Amino acid sequence: MKNFLLAMATAWLALAPAVAQQALWGGQDIVSPEIHADGTVTFRFLAPKAVKVEVMGDFLSGEGAAALKEGKDGLWEYTTPAPLAPELYSYAFIVDGLKCIDPNNVFINRDVASLTNIFIIRGGRGDLYSVNDVPHGSLTRRWYDSPTLGMTRRITVYTPPGYEKGGQRYPVFYLLHGMGGDEEAWITLGRTVQILDNLIARGLARPMIVVMTNGNAAQEAAPGESSLGLYKPGMRLPKTMDGSMESSFPDVIRFIDASYRTIAGKSGRAIAGLSMGGFHSLHISKEYPDRFDYVGLFSAAILPNEGAESPAYSNTDEKLKAQFNKKPRLYWIAIGKTDFLYKANEDFRKKLDAAGYPYTYYESEEGHIWKNWRIYLTEFVPMLFK
Amino acid sequence: MKNFLLAMATAWLALAPAVAQQALWGGQDIVSPEIHADGTVTFRFLAPKAVKVEVMGDFLSGEGAAALKEGKDGLWEYTTPAPLAPELYSYAFIVDGLKCIDPNNVFINRDVASLTNIFIIRGGRGDLYSVNDVPHGSLTRRWYDSPTLGMTRRITVYTPPGYEKGGQRYPVFYLLHGMGGDEEAWITLGRTVQILDNLIARGLARPMIVVMTNGNAAQEAAPGESSLGLYKPGMRLPKTMDGSMESSFPDVIRFIDASYRTIAGKSGRAIAGLSMGGFHSLHISKEYPDRFDYVGLFSAAILPNEGAESPAYSNTDEKLKAQFNKKPRLYWIAIGKTDFLYKANEDFRKKLDAAGYPYTYYESEEGHIWKNWRIYLTEFVPMLFK
Numbered sequence: 001m002k003n004f005l006l007a008m009a010t011a012w013l014a015l016a017p018a019v020a021q022q023a024l025w026g027g028q029d030i031v032s033p034e035i036h037a038d039g040t041v042t043f044r045f046l047a048p049k050a051v052k053v054e055v056m057g058d059f060l061s062g063e064g065a066a067a068l069k070e071g072k073d074g075l076w077e078y079t080t081p082a083p084l085a086p087e088l089y090s091y092a093f094i095v096d097g098l099k100c101i102d103p104n105n106v107f108i109n110r111d112v113a114s115l116t117n118i119f120i121i122r123g124g125r126g127d128l129y130s131v132n133d134v135p136h137g138s139l140t141r142r143w144y145d146s147p148t149l150g151m152t153r154r155i156t157v158y159t160p161p162g163y164e165k166g167g168q169r170y171p172v173f174y175l176l177h178g179m180g181g182d183e184e185a186w187i188t189l190g191r192t193v194q195i196l197d198n199l200i201a202r203g204l205a206r207p208m209i210v211v212m213t214n215g216n217a218a219q220e221a222a223p224g225e226s227s228l229g230l231y232k233p234g235m236r237l238p239k240t241m242d243g244s245m246e247s248s249f250p251d252v253i254r255f256i257d258a259s260y261r262t263i264a265g266k267s268g269r270a271i272a273g274l275s276m277g278g279f280h281s282l283h284i285s286k287e288y289p290d291r292f293d294y295v296g297l298f299s300a301a302i303l304p305n306e307g308a309e310s311p312a313y314s315n316t317d318e319k320l321k322a323q324f325n326k327k328p329r330l331y332w333i334a335i336g337k338t339d340f341l342y343k344a345n346e347d348f349r350k351k352l353d354a355a356g357y358p359y360t361y362y363e364s365e366e367g368h369i370w371k372n373w374r375i376y377l378t379e380f381v382p383m384l385f386k
Numbered sequence: 387m388k389n390f391l392l393a394m395a396t397a398w399l400a401l402a403p404a405v406a407q408q409a410l411w412g413g414q415d416i417v418s419p420e421i422h423a424d425g426t427v428t429f430r431f432l433a434p435k436a437v438k439v440e441v442m443g444d445f446l447s448g449e450g451a452a453a454l455k456e457g458k459d460g461l462w463e464y465t466t467p468a469p470l471a472p473e474l475y476s477y478a479f480i481v482d483g484l485k486c487i488d489p490n491n492v493f494i495n496r497d498v499a500s501l502t503n504i505f506i507i508r509g510g511r512g513d514l515y516s517v518n519d520v521p522h523g524s525l526t527r528r529w530y531d532s533p534t535l536g537m538t539r540r541i542t543v544y545t546p547p548g549y550e551k552g553g554q555r556y557p558v559f560y561l562l563h564g565m566g567g568d569e570e571a572w573i574t575l576g577r578t579v580q581i582l583d584n585l586i587a588r589g590l591a592r593p594m595i596v597v598m599t600n601g602n603a604a605q606e607a608a609p610g611e612s613s614l615g616l617y618k619p620g621m622r623l624p625k626t627m628d629g630s631m632e633s634s635f636p637d638v639i640r641f642i643d644a645s646y647r648t649i650a651g652k653s654g655r656a657i658a659g660l661s662m663g664g665f666h667s668l669h670i671s672k673e674y675p676d677r678f679d680y681v682g683l684f685s686a687a688i689l690p691n692e693g694a695e696s697p698a699y700s701n702t703d704e705k706l707k708a709q710f711n712k713k714p715r716l717y718w719i720a721i722g723k724t725d726f727l728y729k730a731n732e733d734f735r736k737k738l739d740a741a742g743y744p745y746t747y748y749e750s751e752e753g754h755i756w757k758n759w760r761i762y763l764t765e766f767v768p769m770l771f772k
Binding site: 097115120130140143154221224227229 | 417433434435436481482483484485486487489490491492493494496499500501504505506508516517518519521522524525526527528529538540550607609610611612613615616618619645
C-alpha cells in the first residue's frame with residue numbers, strides 16, 4: 001500500500017470542489033445582502049430576463065418596495081440611501097410581481113407559513129442579536145409528558161453557560177410564543193439564545209434557564225416536528241385560548257423542576273409571552289399565584305376567546321386580587337404605540353390602577369411585530385431574579 | 387374589573403386572525419406539494435404573469451425539469467405521472483428561468499449555500515426519515531473546548547429516549563459531515579434524529595449517543611452560529627483535510643466522556659462520516675487504533691489534500707496494520723456505483739484485500755448524494771454495539 005495515498009493525491013485535489021452533494025442546481029456567485037461599514041446595505045439579484053425587481057422588508061419602514069436597478073449581465077442592485085439602524089431585519093425580493101427568497105442568503109426565518117431572509121446591522125441591539133465571542137449556553141429540544149393533555153410534547157430549553165459544570169441551582173424563565181408560533185419561535189424570530197448569552201456575558205442578566213413551551217395545547221410539536229409530518233402551518237389552531245394551556249402548565253413546571261437544577265419556588269420563576277403568550281402568562285400567573293414572582297406581558301392579548309368556559313377565566317377579579325396580595329416582585333406590561341391591542345392593554349392597566357395593583361409599564365414605537373418582542377425580551381430579562 | 391374580560395371578548399375575537407406579527411407579506415392560500423394517497427405528488431405555483439413555470443428536483447431522476455401547466459387565475463400545476471418511491475425528496479421551481487423556493491412549503495434544507503424545499507413520501511425508508519409516534523431522544527447544541535485547536539467549538543449531541551432517566555451508560559457514535567457541511571448537516575439533510583428515534587423504537591438499533599462535530603478545523607461553528615455572523619457559506623475552507631481534525635479529535639472524545647454517561651472504551655465507540663467525513667473517520671480511526679471498534683466510510687474520500695504534511699498522513703500502511711491487528715469489530719465501506727470517488731474506494735478495498743484486512747462492503751445505486759448517506763446511516767447504525 002506504500003505511496004498509495006500520495007500517488008492519488010493529485011487526482012483527488014482536482015475533484016475536491018465536487019465533494020459536496022452533486023448539486024441539484026448551482027448557486028450564484030454574487031453577494032447579497034452586502035452590509036457596508038457605514039451601515040448602508042446593498043441587495044443584489046441576478047435575473048437577466050426580469051422586467052422589474054424590487055426588494056421589500058421591514059428596513060423600508062412603510063415605503064412599500066424599493067426598485068433594484070439593472071446593471072451589467074442582468075445583475076440588479078439596490079443600495080439603501082442611508083445607513084440602517086442596528087437591528088435584525090427581514091426582507092425578500094419581488095421579481096415581476098412574485099415574492100422570491102434571496103438565493104444568495106441562506107438565513108431565513110419562518111413566521112407561521114411565511115419565509116423571509118434576515119440580516120443584522122451590528123451595534124446597539126444588533127450586537128445583542130448576534131453571536132459574539134462570549135461563553136455560550138446550550139440549547140436542547142426534548143420531549144416531556146403532559147398527563148393533563150394526554151400527550152408527549154416537544155419543548156425547547158436553554159441552559160446558561162456553566163450549567164453543566166458544578167452543582168449550582170438556577171432560576172427558570174418560562175417564555176411563551178404567540179398565535180401561529182410554537183416552541184421554535186423565540187429561538188428563530190426571537191434570537192433568545194443570542195440575547196441571553198450576550199446579556200449574561202455583559203453581566204446584565206443573571207444566568208437562568210429559559211423554557212420555551214408549545215402553547216398550542218392541541219399540538220405535540222412545531223410543524224414538521226410531530227407525526228403529522230411536513231404540513232403547511234396555519235394560524236388558527238384549536239385549544240389555544242380555551243384554558244388548556246393554563247390547566248396543563250403545572251405539567252411543564254413539574255417536568256422542568258424534576259429535570260434541571262432549578263430554584264423551584266416563586267422567587268426563582270418568571271413567566272412572559274408575546275400576544276397569545278402574554279395572555280397565557282397573565283392567566284397562568286393568576287391561576288397559580290404562588291408560582292411566579294416575575295410576570296411579563298409583551299403586546300399581550302387580555303381576553304379569552306368568546307365561548308371559552310374554562311375555570312381559568314372565571315373569577316378573574318378575585319384571582320388577580322389574590323395574585324397581587326402575594327406581591328409579585330415584577331408585573332411588567334409592554335406594548336407598542338400602534339399595536340392593535342393597545343386599547344385592550346390600556347384598559348387593563350386602568351383596571352390595575354383602579355385596584356391599586358403595582359406594575360411597570362414600557363411603551364415602544366410601532367406595533368405587533370417581532371422587532372418589539374426582541375426589544376421587550378432584552379428589557380425584561382435584566383430585571384429578573386435580582 | 388367585573389365583567390371586564392367578558393365585555394371585550396367580541397372585539398378580541400374579531401381581531402384574532404391578526405395576532406401573529408403584522409405580516410410583511412401575505413401567504414398564498416394553496417397547497418404545494420400535495421402528496422396523494424397513491425404516492426403521486428402535485429406541485430402548485432401561483433404566478434399569473436409567468437410565461438413558464440417548471441419544477442426541478444431529485445424526484446425527476448435526470449429528466450431535468452418538468453413543466454407546470456397554467457390553469458385558472460394563474461395557478462400552475464404539475465402532477466407526477468407515477469407514484470414516487472418512499473424517500474425524502476428535494477425540489478424548487480424555475481419561474482421564467484429563475485430558481486424559486488416553493489412559497490407554500492416552509493420545509494427547506496440548506497446544502498452549503500443552496501436552499502431547496504423538501505417533502506417525504508411515506509412507507510419504507512420514508513417512514514424512517516419521518517417523525518413518528520415513538521419515544522423521542524433529545525437534541526442539544528452546545529459548545530466544547532478544543533485546547534488543540536485553541537478555540538471553543540459548537541457541537542450537536544443526540545441522546546436516546548430514556549437517557550435522562552436513570553444511570554445507564556451508553557455507547558457513542560461519532561458522525562462526521564462532508565466538505566461544505568458542519569455540525570448541522572446530519573440533523574437537517576441527514577435526518578439523524580428521526581432515523582435514530584425510529585431504529586431504536588423498532589428494536590433495530592441499540593440506544594446510543596450520537597455526536598455530530600464540526601469537521602472544519604478552522605471554524606468554530608456552522609455559518610450563522612459563530613461571531614463571523616450571517617455570511618454566505620463556502621465550499622472551500624482552510625484546515626479541512628490537513629490533519630487538524632485528526633489531531634484535535636481526542637478533545638471531542640474527552641469532552642463527551644466527561645459530559646455524558648458513556649461507555650468510554652473501544653467497544654463503546656463508533657465513528658463514521660460521509661465524503662470528507664469518511665476521510666476523517668478513516669484517518670482518525672487509524673491514528674487512534676484503541677479508540678473505535680466500529681468504523682464507517684460513507685462515499686469516503688481516501689487521500690489527503692496535496693501538500694498536507696500532517697503526521698496523521700504518514701506511515702499509513704503501518705498504522706492501518708496496527709489498527710487491523712487490534713481487530714475492529716466492523717470496518718464498513720459504502721459507496722454508490724456512479725460516485726466520482728468510486729475508483730478511489732475500489733483501489734482502497736483492493737489494498738485492504740491484498741493485506742487481508744477484513745471489512746464489509748455495501749454498494750448502492752447512484753452517486754455522491756444525501757439520499758445515499760441517509761441510506762448508509764440506516765444500514766450502519768443497526769450493526770453497532772451488538
